[in-house]
Amino acid sequence: MTSRSGRRRIPEATVERLPVYLRLLDEQFDVGVTRISSEEIAELAAVNAAKVRKDLSYLGSYGTRGVGYEVEFLLCQIKRELGLMQEWPVVIVGAGNLGQALAGYGGFMQRGFLVGGIVDVDSEKVGTDVGGVTVSHVDELAGLVAANDISIGVVATPGSAAQAAADALVAAGVSSILNFAPHGITAPHGITVREVDLSVELQILSYHEQRRANARRAATLRAVPGAGRGGQVS
Amino acid sequence: MTSRSGRRRIPEATVERLPVYLRLLDEQFDVGVTRISSEEIAELAAVNAAKVRKDLSYLGSYGTRGVGYEVEFLLCQIKRELGLMQEWPVVIVGAGNLGQALAGYGGFMQRGFLVGGIVDVDSEKVGTDVGGVTVSHVDELAGLVAANDISIGVVATPGSAAQAAADALVAAGVSSILNFAPHGITAPHGITVREVDLSVELQILSYHEQRRANARRAATLRAVPGAGRGGQVS
DNA sequence: AGGGCTTTGTGAACGCGTGCACATGCGTGG
């Protein structure tokens, strides 16, 4: 009875690391590694070994003391927990540059997902082929979602259309949304939303970059305390 | 002296939210809003109001009690703190689908960044125009970085080339890397790296989706207690 | 001009995630 996958709740922080473990285990498996220790996983994932063990222990006791983890078996368990034993069809809203890139993204279908449809408001784009899938009009979204039993939608529209796209997805019956548009979206309770904003990521980098620059400047000033005229530095 | 921007250390969690505030404040400013309360910001950013105030207090006491925050002024302060008073040139490695999408990404240059160069290993792509920028060969990366004083690099290659791209960026003198490739990269200490993996995001959604499905199934089983005889619930 | 209303800024408590350290338990070799 406890073997059912909906076991205990897994901390969100762990859920966010499981895909990383999955990826690196996949790579190790391809190279022929059959057994792996938490230490090695930690090394590859750049995290603490104890954290790896704790994370994996949420899936069950699938390691062997004194030995480590069976790579293939562990892969399977993580996939199961993440719901990747099945292929999830995904619908992409927006067939622009970004939508096309996502549709053609290598690590997309290779990892448990397939493009179940692409829609766009622009009737110019409707009918064109993007990564092997024909672009449909956004009006057909609901039909597409129902026909393919799609529960995950990806927003790849300009920021101004993001909320409308999200609303359309929710209305169509999607229950998880991945938003790439540079504009936050809101969804009713019960809908899982994840935001991936390129400019947000860049701005975080910008912050650290500026910090580094400031630190350098401060160090220079400290080395040359003249405040006005500066002497030679080395 | 304390007005210098390199003031106190700001928690990473706050740094990750500042760009979100920045974006929504920008939107509000465009709509003509000149003053805004922490409550309103919280509403728009879907976070707690106290968190907003604490986050903003790290920048300084820029609010007016009983009134709120001056939108334009606050915008300026956040930009300053994030290092966005200047435009950061960015170099993109990989001129494939993803690289092209990123180069043409709307919320890119509009938010303090500009494409300082795009490089690719494929000499077929070299010389072509992507979003107004000519693709250079990856061998010219170091020169490009030096000439444009670039410190931020974006990896948009296939997963197999990600580490090589990152190494090339580091060798060229870049100190911050944003990685979109579906493969973790490692960089020397002192280099800031952020990973954005599409499949990781989708897999997290998949987890929640499966959870939802399990919850539904459990609810159904409970409602139809065929397993043993069960009494009515409620 | 002054009182009251509103909203900020922040001290303090809470909760979660992280990391340490060790007991548990399995494989292995003698």
Add this chain to the structure above:
DNA sequence: CCACGCATGTGCACGCGTTCACAAAGCCCT
């Protein structure tokens, strides 16, 4: 068959981030 060694699994303490609750403080209205 037993003893040793090694890696897992986990209780516990610590630290960070979140949240509450309230005092400080500015504006507006009377």
